[in-house]
Amino acid sequence: MQRHTGGRDMWDVDECQSPRMGSVILGVDGGASNTVCVCIPAAMPFNDPLPVLARTVAGCSNQNSVGEDRARETLERVMSQALLKARRRRSNVCAVCLAVAGVNHPIDQQRMLDWLREIFPSHVKLFVENDAVAALASGTMGKLHGCVLIAGTGTIAYGFTSDGREARAAGAGPVLGDWGSGYGISAQAMTAVVRAYDGRGPETVLTNNILDFLGLASPDELIGWTYEDQSWARIADLLPIVVESAESGDEVANKILHNSVGELASSVNAVVQRLELGGEDGNHSFPLVMVGKVLEANKKWDIGKEVIDCVTKNYPGAYPIHPKVEPAVGAALLAWNAIASELGSDIRNVQ
Amino acid sequence: MQRHTGGRDMWDVDECQSPRMGSVILGVDGGASNTVCVCIPAAMPFNDPLPVLARTVAGCSNQNSVGEDRARETLERVMSQALLKARRRRSNVCAVCLAVAGVNHPIDQQRMLDWLREIFPSHVKLFVENDAVAALASGTMGKLHGCVLIAGTGTIAYGFTSDGREARAAGAGPVLGDWGSGYGISAQAMTAVVRAYDGRGPETVLTNNILDFLGLASPDELIGWTYEDQSWARIADLLPIVVESAESGDEVANKILHNSVGELASSVNAVVQRLELGGEDGNHSFPLVMVGKVLEANKKWDIGKEVIDCVTKNYPGAYPIHPKVEPAVGAALLAWNAIASELGSDIRNVQ
Incomplete structure (x- = not known):
């Protein structure tokens, strides 16, 4: 090559730098x-x-x-x-x-x-x-041990044992169902708007909130909006609207976020289980590094905290790290x- | 213009044809x-x-x-x-x-x-x-009355009343959740393969059947395969594999097809309800035109028949038509x- x-x-x-450095x-x-x-x-x-x-x-x-x-x-x-x-x-x-x-x-x-x-x-x-490994290392000061959960536009869980074994879960993109990601949450919210509009689903404040945010007049226009440019990041940008809608008490938005928590926790649990990071009894201590805007929500609805609660139910030794x-x-x-x-x-x- | x-x-x-015709x-x-x-x-x-x-x-x-x-x-x-x-x-x-x-x-x-x-x-x-209207007319000999359900690569339900009112449900593409479609069924099946592989989901014969069909060695390669070309029709081509897997008794594949039936029936029900095609008591008769390869399965697992059974529970006057x-x-x-x-x-x- x-x-x-x-x-x-x-x-x-x-050629131009000092050799003394x-x-x-x-x-x-x-x-x-x-x-x-x-x-x-x-x-x-x-x-x-x-x-x-x-x-x-x-x-x-x-x-x-x-x-x-x-x-x-x-x-x-x-x-x-x-x-x-x-x-x-x-x-x-x-x-x-x-x-x-x-x-x-x-x-x-x-x-x-x-x-x-x-x-x-x-x-x-x-x-x-893989870039997920750098995210893990950013929380462990360079040590490859524990599990990182990244949930931004996409999502992946990646883990290492002290003796160098590794495992991953999710990280396969939206076609293959990374539903806990920012893209996944936003796509489900837009779907809920379409379903409410055509009579398949319950009414939700997501309709007004998403249409307002995108400057669209009707849910009909959502179809054209998604066809225009299907880049994942553009769709994932709706995340704060979904969190706000959930915080205002909307049941549909809350259900989407709860599903997302379940999906993200299941990725972490799968990695931890395969690598036995919690030891034989599940109680051993290991770092759980949390990275990405989905996990940063720190108002009333804190997706990251909910995921940690789910994981520590099975693995009480998991200690969460938000990298600095x-x-x-x-x-x-x-x-x-x-x-x-x-x-x-x-x-x-x-x- | x-x-x-x-x-x-x-x-x-x-200029070259006979005027007598x-x-x-x-x-x-x-x-x-x-x-x-x-x-x-x-x-x-x-x-x-x-x-x-x-x-x-x-x-x-x-x-x-x-x-x-x-x-x-x-x-x-x-x-x-x-x-x-x-x-x-x-x-x-x-x-x-x-x-x-x-x-x-x-x-x-x-x-x-x-x-x-x-x-x-x-x-x-x-x-x-819209092209869905021609599909309805193909079952009603040109009369715009009743509901058509199309489920091929994508899916849409479209209906007309005798006095010209119309309504639709779904037909918004995969980003907006047309999960009953051939694409939706296939994407869920591929997701199930990834989940079984990384430990998030149960084992399924879909893994061997899909990898064999695509000539891939490992579920890892599915990610590359989907990134290569995300055209919906290419993914929807996996439909027969999912149906075969369900027919062989696989629980995961059966669950995907049952979900699909629920989704498709919910599209029809939404249109029928909004247009009151079943009249006030829900028992009036109306044509339900069934079009597309998802509804043509006619072996042990007949998605079209299951959808009709679901719809006629609510609307016994719906009479299914498979256009000739x-x-x-x-x-x-x-x-x-x-x-x-x-x-x-x-x-x-x-x-």
Whole structure:
């Protein structure tokens, strides 16, 4: 596999930075809509807040969406710009962790590792993971243990045992029924509006609230609105309207949110059960990292809290974590943690 | 609104046909994937089989899918070719009924009528309807009374009272929850496979049966398969596998089909209730026209029969009809019936 031809120019950073600067780690989070890269010092003590030297953002780097060439160009650009901004050279990099959507198989992972190796010499530690793994690491300071639940536009549950076994549930997209997601909740709310309108379902305040929000005059127009652009994120944007409608007491909206809680909890339970994260008796302690706008609702209706209540009924040792850092930092911490485990405290002395 | 510039050439048929031939009616059914036009004699006695003079087929004419210009070009071509094949001139046409998908509002209807009027002179009777109306007419020999249930790739219920009131239910597409459709049934079956695989749902023979049918090795690959091409018809093609799995006794598949029956019956019931087709006591008689591959299953699991059983529990006067003619003939019969009602028996003497 050839590197992107534009690659060499991007790394001109190598020639213009000071060689005295310290060793660094790059963490990259490549999600559905954009790609974030952070550069952190490898010799970092665990300060709070973490000392992020630079942060850069680029477009989508999911190769299933934009193709392999464009994905790689984006990843290379976002990394080289982060180094430039941090005033470091490529030779200062001691580890890189790419956590990108669309990496689902060991084959995807190996191809990405081979490509990264063309950019970074053999002493640099390289890690390639699914983007859900960075979200887990953002809550566990880089340790791959426990379960993460992501519920934004889509949803997935992903877990690791301390000895490296992993499992996932959901994350298959709307066709394959990720009903607890922001998209799933919003699509069910729009469906409820259509059903109330044509007489198949009960009346609901979702009708007025959604039509007002979208500036439409009649539920008839919802059909045209969805056909116009079926992008999941556009539909998932209705989430706050559904939560507000539920908070105002609407039964239909409340039922949709309760179903969503059940779906999300069932994803977590499936992962925890398969990995036996709760131990044989189900009571062992493990981190449950909660990420995404569906789980952030913190008014009267708190979907995240309800999901935690459901999970802890079966697994009382699950302790919820709402990460304070973003997934790109999680990716960097994952690399940091792996190196630290390998080298003991030596890594702290790297200069 | 200008006519398509290619239009004049298409109608060269006018110059080469015999003027002695009789009056005709054109019926057009424009669905999601193709457009069918039939030409029937206006003076037709109600023979069985109906004397269809010509039948022509072209691509999609849903203006929401292909744009207005291409839709009109397709419609004009399919009509002119039908006349050519029937050895008739444009001046032989006494009525035209276009029943096309994407005509949902009176505004769509009027624009289409204005355009048709540029092709056919003022004495020609013109009718523009949603394609579901042609399906109803195909079961009632052109009379707009009763309810039609279409369940193919998508699903819709559409009804008319004798005095011209109309109502519909569902028909909003998969985002808005047409779960009884072929697409809905298949998407639920694929979801069940993913849920069994990741531990959220019970084991099901759908897993082996669907993977075998698609030539995939693991449920993991289903995700890639759906992302590759999300066209509804491709997914709806799994319907026979779901029916076979249910017939072999699989509980998950049976539950999906029972849900589908409930959804389809609820669409019919909503239309019948709003139009009071069953009269005040619910016992009046009305036609229930059943169209589409979901309702054609005629082995052990007969979805259509189950839906009829559900509907007749509430409305014992509903009498099911499985049309013997296609919707394009229904469209032509609709025009024939409207003219016949208007002119009494005079129409039969037109030559």
